Amino acid sequence: MPATMTAVEISSPGGPEVLKPVARPVPRPGAGEILIRIAHAGVNRPDALQRAGSYAPPPDASDLPGLECSGHVAAVGPGAGRWSEGDAVCALLPGGGYAEYAVTPATHALPVPEGLDLAQAAALPETFFTVWSNVFTRGRLAAGERFLVHGGSSGIGTTAIQLARLRGARVFTTAGSDEKCAACEALGAERAVNYRDRDYVEALREATGGQGIDVSLNMVGGDYIARDLKLLAADGRLVMIAFLQGPKVELNLAPAMVKRLTITGSTLRPQSMAAKTAIAESLEREVWPHLAAGRIGPVMDRRFALADAAAAHARMESSAHIGKIVLDVAG
Known part of the structure; x- marks a missing residue:
């Protein structure tokens, strides 16, 4: 040695x-x-x-x-x-x-x-530990549910897409270019939204037939928190793992009460x-x-x-x- x-x-x-x-x-x-x-x-x-x-x-x-x-x-x-x-x-x-x-x-x-x-x-290790514990333990994602991961082309995103598909969920994602969106869909995402071109809330409401998302894995923070709360379905779960746009926001929590939402998260x-x-x-x-x-x-x-x-x-x-x-x- x-x-x-x-x-x-x-x-x-x-x-x-x-x-x-x-x-x-x-x-x-x-x-x-x-x-x-x-x-x-x-x-x-x-x-x-x-x-x-x-x-x-x-x-x-x-x-x-x-x-x-x-x-x-x-x-x-x-x-x-x-x-x-x-x-x-x-x-x-x-x-x-x-x-x-x-x-x-x-x-x-x-x-x-x-x-x-x-x-x-x-x-x-870092991405699999993070995704597994947050999406499936804290977020309780189940087969057949609709799952959204932001930053789908990142290490976390590419891991989350694959694990969610493996467990039988319908997967949706956001990414910052058409190339990244194509990569996400090649991995198994049902719909990848280029957030630079289109409002992802509107696009994913359409893609889910108005049903919304059951679990969102959010590493962006900022105004994405309120937008995710708007998109989540009844009994939906918002799981925070990072705040690239900042952790401090002003929120209207009425949707969380009306739709019985859970807001959680963790740092590994x-x-x-x-x-x-x-x-x-x-x-x-x-x-x-x-x-x-x-x-x-x-x-x-x-x-x-x-x-x-x-x-x-x-x-x-x-x-x-x-x-x-x-x-x-x-x-």
């Missing part, structure tokens, strides 16, 4: 240019933890928020960005259970993924699904170790077999070298991508 590793740190709050390669000590796994020799790391919106200084890591987490990775187990801490050195895994991380090594609770790692390479596996990173373990166990049981069978899979956008993390962030923040952006860490 080397004493030091190459990592990319946030040198100061700011734009993508503040991401700088550095040498850091290789972390050591504690009780119940594993050390992963990282092959690839996923790039996610929370990484950019942390870089900008608006999403601080938990006090006991690494200050390095990076919430998911794939690679091989390099060391096993006491009581780390099922894993052995050399096992291929993908894992949800508390932080630290932009590096050659990272530690994580052993119960937050999952085997690489059969048929997927390590780059694809690195694109799974602050949840307890036990909660994340429960999500991992459910995913391995309910979703991993479908990944191995090729029924669903991550949509890959571009790969960047670890040293080019700033360029990866710039692409993500341009919203030009479709699917997941991944960093290649191992040579």
